Amino acid sequence: MEKLEEQIAHLQRTVDELSDVVARQETEIALLTRRVQMLMEREAQREADGGGGMVIGDERPPHY
Incomplete structure (x- = not known):
């Protein structure tokens, strides 16, 4: 009986630790989801403002 109580105590401690990790x-x-959302909104706004001078693929830059 004592061995079972020890196992139960060990399992309870493990469950508590895992619960803390999950929390x-x-x-x-x-937090990361909010940051990604903010970055996506910022990039969408930048594209809407006409910014974003990125060269994509084989596209020639405007100075050629």
Whole structure:
């Protein structure tokens, strides 16, 4: 019986630790999701403003 109680205590501690890890990951994922959304909005605004002088593929730059 004592061995089972030790195993249960160990499993409970492991579950608690994993729960903490998942909670931290959830917070970090939410933060990263907001940052990605902000970057996407910023890039969309930059494209809408006519900026974004990136050369894509074999496209010649305007000074040629």
